[in-house]
Amino acid sequence: MLQIERIISSMSYGNSKPIKIVADDGKTYVLKFRKDYVNGKDRSNTNEYIAYKLIEHFSLHIAPQTLKLIEIDDLTIELAKKSNISKESLAYMMQSKGTNIAIEFLEDCEKAEKNEIEHKAFISEVRTIDMILMNADRTLDNTNILRDQTKKSKFFAIDWGLSLDATELYSDVKKGTIDSRLMYYQNVDVVKRPEYIFNDSLSFKTLDTKDIEGIITQIIEGIPDEWETNFCAEYIIEILTSRVQNKI
Numbered sequence: 001m002l003q004i005e006r007i008i009s010s011m012s013y014g015n016s017k018p019i020k021i022v023a024d025d026g027k028t029y030v031l032k033f034r035k036d037y038v039n040g041k042d043r044s045n046t047n048e049y050i051a052y053k054l055i056e057h058f059s060l061h062i063a064p065q066t067l068k069l070i071e072i073d074d075l076t077i078e079l080a081k082k083s084n085i086s087k088e089s090l091a092y093m094m095q096s097k098g099t100n101i102a103i104e105f106l107e108d109c110e111k112a113e114k115n116e117i118e119h120k121a122f123i124s125e126v127r128t129i130d131m132i133l134m135n136a137d138r139t140l141d142n143t144n145i146l147r148d149q150t151k152k153s154k155f156f157a158i159d160w161g162l163s164l165d166a167t168e169l170y171s172d173v174k175k176g177t178i179d180s181r182l183m184y185y186q187n188v189d190v191v192k193r194p195e196y197i198f199n200d201s202l203s204f205k206t207l208d209t210k211d212i213e214g215i216i217t218q219i220i221e222g223i224p225d226e227w228e229t230n231f232c233a234e235y236i237i238e239i240l241t242s243r244v245q246n247k248i
Helices: 043-057 074-081 087-094 120-133 168-175 179-187 212-221 230-247
Strands: 004-010 019-023 028-032 067-072 098-104 109-111 145-148 155-157
Touching: 004 067, 004 074, 019 067, 028 043, 028 067, 043 067, 043 098, 043 120, 043 212, 067 074, 074 087, 120 155, 120 230, 168 230, 179 230, 212 230
Parallel strands: none
Antiparallel strands: 004 019, 019 028, 028 098, 067 098, 109 145, 145 155
């Protein structure tokens, strides 16, 4: 697991108030906290973890970063108190002791506008992973897509923190209403919602679904034991397996 060597700053975007850090492997990462603005704890990080593992498994060319696990302890919190991060970032960090996630920072990138994104294969792959994960948090106002300023035609998708239908799946499991909504979660077509940036596209990437239940199970079992989303594990496996098999 990575350790924090240096804290650089809060990021200029992201409701979860992530921070930019240097880890003990010498690389720069965006650190996303276990606790953020989403109701509950570990929801966003669980969604990000699943997304990046599925992107890696299906060899999607939309997010070149590597996701790593990173620790926040008392020493790093003291370091943060002396650093140049926002009050909001510090507050989230203080509630996030333990295992968090770090995503490699992409240099020379800026937020992209929809009219800049014309690469059909990229759009198809983004729609595919968003559809599987029920992520509609990609809008005209906030595309959650970065453009490489050194290669203007190169784009990267980011931020799956509001997957699983804006984390509503976790709420339904906790409230005991999940069984009556299983069919909804297995079939909801989030990429056709009016707010979704690519709702005018119809294409998906064809995926190899061989042993997909086993693959998804392996990913979910890799979630840190301490994360408070593990109570949803069986439902997440069942729903995501169904969505890969039936929707793409």
